[in-house]
Amino acid sequence: MAEAFRWAFIGTGTLAKKVIKEITATGRHAVVSAYSRSRERLEAFCRPYGTYAAESVEDAVSRPDVDGVYISVTNESHYEICRRCLELGKPVLLEKPFTIKAEETERLQALAKSKGLYLSEAMWTWYSDVPNKVLELVRSGRLGKVKDVYMSYSRYSIDYAPRVSDPLLGGGALLDIGIYPITYSYRLFGFPKGIHCNGDIVNGADYSDDIVLDYDGFKVRMDVSIVGTKGEVMIIDGSEGTLMNVDYHYGLPAAVKVGDDVEVIQGDRGYNKEFDAVAFEILEGLTESRFIPMRSTLDCMRILDECRRQMNLVYPFER
Numbered sequence: 001m002a003e004a005f006r007w008a009f010i011g012t013g014t015l016a017k018k019v020i021k022e023i024t025a026t027g028r029h030a031v032v033s034a035y036s037r038s039r040e041r042l043e044a045f046c047r048p049y050g051t052y053a054a055e056s057v058e059d060a061v062s063r064p065d066v067d068g069v070y071i072s073v074t075n076e077s078h079y080e081i082c083r084r085c086l087e088l089g090k091p092v093l094l095e096k097p098f099t100i101k102a103e104e105t106e107r108l109q110a111l112a113k114s115k116g117l118y119l120s121e122a123m124w125t126w127y128s129d130v131p132n133k134v135l136e137l138v139r140s141g142r143l144g145k146v147k148d149v150y151m152s153y154s155r156y157s158i159d160y161a162p163r164v165s166d167p168l169l170g171g172g173a174l175l176d177i178g179i180y181p182i183t184y185s186y187r188l189f190g191f192p193k194g195i196h197c198n199g200d201i202v203n204g205a206d207y208s209d210d211i212v213l214d215y216d217g218f219k220v221r222m223d224v225s226i227v228g229t230k231g232e233v234m235i236i237d238g239s240e241g242t243l244m245n246v247d248y249h250y251g252l253p254a255a256v257k258v259g260d261d262v263e264v265i266q267g268d269r270g271y272n273k274e275f276d277a278v279a280f281e282i283l284e285g286l287t288e289s290r291f292i293p294m295r296s297t298l299d300c301m302r303i304l305d306e307c308r309r310q311m312n313l314v315y316p317f318e319r
């Protein structure tokens with residue numbers, strides 16, 4: 001990119017602060033406008049970057065110098081804010097979980113298609129090298145026939161931010177972090193033949209979930225928790241070898257053992273890779289991402305819907 005790609009940011013919280021720092025340092029991205037409701041916090045966010053502190057979503061997004069919109073508001077507002085940005089005719093990168101339910105994802109994708117606009121999920125894992133190399137490895141058959149898969153994402157994180165466990169903000173383990181192993185499993189093995197979910201619901205949000213996805217000849221077992229301490233690990237056991245990956249959703253290196261050989265899969269990761277790729281895709285005129293296609297986002301939302309149905313998790317704003 002010869003000139004910086006110009007973003008409008010909707011949401012200026014913890015994640016947006018990390019992202020703006022990382023992407024603007026490259027010189028390849030500028031955040032020309034931003035909006036969130038608290039004026040004081042918005043201005044504090046904008047000041048160091050010379051970003052325009054907008055009065056509304058419309059004010060931030062409809063400027064002619066905005067090339068794309070990045071939305072990192074809390075989960076319950078994803079759908080409505082994304083819908084408004086698409087109605088304003090702008091390409092959108094929307095944080096995970098894409099929406100609260102699959103039906104909303106379908107509506108947003110249909111709206112983007114009808115307007116010929118780019119829309120993708122900021123599922124940053126799949127912009128990193130290691131997960132894509134793991135996918136190639138599994139497809140290549142080097143691990144042999146897959147026998148068993150275990151994935152945990154279990155960290156004590158309810159004190160991290162209110163949004164993690166507040167049902168009014170669409171919180172809970174499934175939507176906050178369960179989406180990562182579910183998307184990983186979906187990318188490696190496709191849509192499961194069976195979905196089983198047991199959730200431990202506390203104060204209207206699921207704190208811990210046991211999820212099992214059935215595939216031909218093996219199961220993917222998942223421990224997902226915002227009060228657990230098992231950490232984040234993925235183990236794929238095949239007839240010829242085993243892959244082990246700590247912190248897999250961050251795209252950290254994975255170890256592969258086939259026979260007596262141990263190999264480490266490494267590669268680049270981070271928000272810069274994601275934002276560079278999305279900016280290129282928008283400038284290329286694509287309407288969906290090569291890294292995280294619309295089908296993947298929609299199918300994973302359908303898996304989340306089924307898990308929520310089985311654990312009877314209904315958010316207050318859905319009643």
Ligand SMILES: NC(=O)c1ccc[n+]([C@@H]2O[C@H](COP(=O)([O-])OP(=O)(O)OC[C@H]3O[C@@H](n4cnc5c(N)ncnc54)[C@H](OP(=O)(O)O)[C@@H]3O)[C@@H](O)[C@H]2O)c1
Binds near residue numbers: 011
């Ligand atoms: N990809 C990743 O690595 C990653 C990591 C963490 C989080 N996330 C996702 O990113 C999102 C944000 O997480 P976070 O940790 O940054 O949350 P956060 O710190 O609570 O920030 C949320 C931001 O959204 C704004 N906001 C909320 N509702 C809004 C509305 N209706 N209109 C305008 N602004 C609104 C809030 O400001 P006001 O209240 O002042 O409006 C705040 O600036 C979540 O969906 C989360 O799942 C992704």
